[in-house]
Amino acid sequence: MGEYIYDRWMPDAIRQACDALGFSYTTYSDDWIVKIQGDDKLRWVFGYGFDLNAFAASQNANDKVACYQVLSDANIPALPHLLLRAEVLTEQYIHDLHEKFEGLDIVLKPLTGTSGRDITRHSSVEETIEYARGKERPDWCVSPFVDIRSEKRIFMLDDEVLVSYDKIMPVDEGGILFYNLGKGAQGVIVEPSAEELSLARRALTALGIRIASVDIITLVDGTQQVIEINSGITMEHFMRQSENYRAIGYDVYRKIVACMMK
Numbered sequence: 001m002g003e004y005i006y007d008r009w010m011p012d013a014i015r016q017a018c019d020a021l022g023f024s025y026t027t028y029s030d031d032w033i034v035k036i037q038g039d040d041k042l043r044w045v046f047g048y049g050f051d052l053n054a055f056a057a058s059q060n061a062n063d064k065v066a067c068y069q070v071l072s073d074a075n076i077p078a079l080p081h082l083l084l085r086a087e088v089l090t091e092q093y094i095h096d097l098h099e100k101f102e103g104l105d106i107v108l109k110p111l112t113g114t115s116g117r118d119i120t121r122h123s124s125v126e127e128t129i130e131y132a133r134g135k136e137r138p139d140w141c142v143s144p145f146v147d148i149r150s151e152k153r154i155f156m157l158d159d160e161v162l163v164s165y166d167k168i169m170p171v172d173e174g175g176i177l178f179y180n181l182g183k184g185a186q187g188v189i190v191e192p193s194a195e196e197l198s199l200a201r202r203a204l205t206a207l208g209i210r211i212a213s214v215d216i217i218t219l220v221d222g223t224q225q226v227i228e229i230n231s232g233i234t235m236e237h238f239m240r241q242s243e244n245y246r247a248i249g250y251d252v253y254r255k256i257v258a259c260m261m262k
Helices: 010-021 055-062 064-073 091-100 125-133 194-207 243-260
Strands: 024-027 032-035 041-048 081-083 106-110 120-122 139-144 148-157 160-168 171-173 176-178 186-189 213-220 223-231
Touching: 010 032, 010 041, 010 243, 041 148, 055 064, 055 194, 055 223, 064 194, 064 223, 081 091, 081 125, 091 125, 091 148, 106 125, 148 194, 160 194, 160 243, 186 243, 194 213, 194 223
Parallel strands: none
Antiparallel strands: 024 032, 032 041, 081 139, 106 120, 106 139, 148 160, 148 213, 160 186, 171 176, 213 223
8 A cells, every 4th residue: 555545535434424414515626625514514624634623733733742742741651752953953952862862762753744754763863863964854853762562543532432443563664663554554443441541531631632543652661652643533544454444434434524513
């Protein structure tokens, strides 16, 4: 399956939800924008983002550094993500990086973005900075490399779990285990533990966001952290695993549309 999906199933899922719930449905820009119209309400979907979320809350979730800082400020366990603008680094900032990452490998990621694209592992601060400076992208973030035992994704709508699955069969690329379904990992539906559900709910509350997927990692020592939050509800790869999973994904989108149009 390629890096991008051109035959997206989500627009059809929303269309079927609108037909079942009695709402009109119009798409624009090659199905990337959807207008949902009821008797007295108009709602929009842009890409995988639903306008249940406030704009700033969505941006905070999708910015890895902002998301980490908000969660950390709320005392929610989260994998550290530190801002790296490779062309404007001060000597003090480089010194701070050395202190924070002494003896650790570093994972370099785009500040925003999904699907595990352009993520690399480096053995030193100097190597990380040199690599980032050789790319056109101006904004990055860095995290300590950690040994991940498992990763779970929990789709939340307000206080409700829409669906939750373990990401299994991760793919090793460049010394990093990628749990992204788009890279070949698989999703297996499981119920979140009480601790995982608490983390997901606290994370949404801290961000002031209503609908999102929360990725929670379990490290080899058993501790759990939020690694990422996505305000976009992307289920394309999950739904392609089986007809049952496709039906579950379509039901998730139906619940979202119903909530949007209340």
